[in-house]
Amino acid sequence: MEVLAERVQTHARDLGATFAAFADLRALPKEVRKGLPIGISLGLALDPAIVTEIADGPTPAYAAEYERANRRLEDIADGCAALLREGGYKAEAGRPTVGNVEAILLETHLPHKTVATLAGVGWIGKCALLITEEYGSAVRYNTVLTDAPLPTAEPIRTSRCGSCEACVLLCPVDAVSGREWTPDLQRDDLYDAFACLDHAYDLVQSRKIRHAICGMCIAACPYTQRYIERARAAPVGPEGAST
Structure with a gap:
């Protein structure tokens, strides 16, 4: 079990996963x-030099980084699923959220961040993004579902945001409610996804970017800021960051 886990993690990192x-x-x-019992949460940290530039909204460089991360995560998930299938296990590779969002409800059947919290990666912030201790919310995710006997982590079930309201105060459309996450809360209890998306669509034209993305709450998060500061002190690419 441990040997297989190490093989999967090494393969994921070799393909570019953080x-x-x-x-x-x-x-x-x-x-x-x-019908598969195990989820592999794959994370790819975004380039901190690019994330630091989106405090006032998305840039073309951020949109390009978003696309790069999504493409790489598709390849990583496909590669990990192939490795498991070669070993005789069932494995289904997911796709980054941009390709799975339901147009009406703006939600996915199995959010990557749900798998990530169950894998002990991080918790859901007040703006409904997944937050990690090491990279803040500057991470893109994908998931592989499998029946491989992999050792699972202890889930994270409590928020570590505390009294912080950085994302609440920064949001230009007041989409973030300010409530602290618990696993039983619904997305709408945390933030207004439709207000967020409407603003993101406005930014497509004003910022001349291809995707309806914003990212201001990512840059505002104190955990993200710590990631950026560490990178400034010892510059490394997001794929070369320690895990």
Whole structure:
């Protein structure tokens, strides 16, 4: 079990992942996890030099980084799934959220951040982004579902945001409610996804970018700021960051 886990994590890093963590999904409905009990949370940290530039909104460089991360995460998930299938296990590679969002509800059947919290990667922030201790919310995610016997982590079930309201105060459309996350909360309890998306669509024209993205709350997060400061002190690319 441990040998297989190390092989998967090494393979994921070789393909460009910042980290790979394992979650027990058996408490979730079978239909959302395709009947498979294990989720592999794949994370790719965004370039801190680019993230630091989006405090006032997205830039063309950030949009390009967003695309790069999504493409790389597709390849990483495909590669990890192929490795597991070669070993005789079932494995289904996911796609980054941009390709899975339901147009009406703006939600996914199995959010990558849900798998990440169950894998002990981080918690959900007040702006509904996943926050990690090491990279803040400057991470893109993908998921592989499998029946491989991988050792799973202890889930994170409590927020570590505390009294921080950086993302609440910064949001230009007041989309963030300010409530602190617990696993039983619904997305709408945390933030207004439609207000956020409407603003992001406005930015497509005003910022001349291809995707409806904002990113201001990513840059505002104190955990993200610590990631940026560490990178300034000892510059490394997001894929070369320690895990």
